[in-house]
Amino acid sequence: GAVVSQHPSWVICKSGTSVKIECRSLDFQATTMFWYRQFPKQSLMLMATSNEGSKATYEQGVEKDKFLINHASLTLSTLTVTSAHPEDSSFYICSARDPSPPEQYFGPGTRLTVT
Amino acid sequence: TQLLEQSPQFLSIQEGENLTVYCNSSSVFSSLQWYRQEPGEGPVLLVTVVTGGEVKKLKRLTFQFGDARKDSSLHITAAQPGDTGLYLCAGNTGGFKTIFGAGTRLFVKA
Numbered sequence: 001g002a003v004v005s006q007h008p009s010w011v012i013c014k015s016g017t018s019v020k021i022e023c024r025s026l027d028f029q030a031t032t033m034f035w036y037r038q039f040p041k042q043s044l045m046l047m048a049t050s051n052e053g054s055k056a057t058y059e060q061g062v063e064k065d066k067f068l069i070n071h072a073s074l075t076l077s078t079l080t081v082t083s084a085h086p087e088d089s090s091f092y093i094c095s096a097r098d099p100s101p102p103e104q105y106f107g108p109g110t111r112l113t114v115t
Numbered sequence: 116t117q118l119l120e121q122s123p124q125f126l127s128i129q130e131g132e133n134l135t136v137y138c139n140s141s142s143v144f145s146s147l148q149w150y151r152q153e154p155g156e157g158p159v160l161l162v163t164v165v166t167g168g169e170v171k172k173l174k175r176l177t178f179q180f181g182d183a184r185k186d187s188s189l190h191i192t193a194a195q196p197g198d199t200g201l202y203l204c205a206g207n208t209g210g211f212k213t214i215f216g217a218g219t220r221l222f223v224k225a
Contacts, residue, residue: 093157106158
């Protein structure tokens with residue numbers, strides 16, 4: 001299957017700082033990437049849909065000014081958590097959509113801890 | 116609102132037992148995927164089904180897509196401790212968005 005990488009795999013930051021997470025599709029071009037948040041022992045919660053060359057579409061309740069998404073190329077999307085707070089601590093997972101067949105492949109996730 | 120109901124939410128069984136996980140919806144899906152996720156990792160795609168009535172096998176795992184493409188099941192034969200994990204079904208209605216089930220957390224005891 002297709003490979004999606006995510007970097008970093010884990011990060012610890014202080015409250016008030018910003019953190020950038022990268023998501024790359026390594027062997028296919030992804031016009032659409034997705035960012036999810038997952039709380040312990042729960043399913044994935046879609047935060048936003050990232051389309052190459054255009055603004056991301058955020059799900060209801062997700063602050064677009066806090067979670068900045070950039071999809072500058074067909075293989076890279078970034079999520080920046082701005083002014084992070086302890087409640088932003090979570091497991092963030094990206095996925096990239098391979099158009100043919102229409103399947104999503106997930107990155108390994110990024111564990112963010114805000115102290 | 117499109118929903119994909121997954122059951123059971125939690126399953127604890129002994130090694131060697133069989134089990135079935137179900138995903139049901141009132142929506143018709145153009146395709147449906149099953150994923151398995153281990154703690155601290157991203158979900159890994161197991162299979163994609165696209166045709167109503169389709170059955171796919173992956174070793175001891177059997178996946179079935181309902182005739183009407185509204186439901187799917189995952190059957191595991193002779194479960195092993197290595198099968199422990201979170202199983203997620205995900206349906207695609209033809210648009211860009213994929214709908215995820217709440218997940219089934221499986222624990223197989225040795």
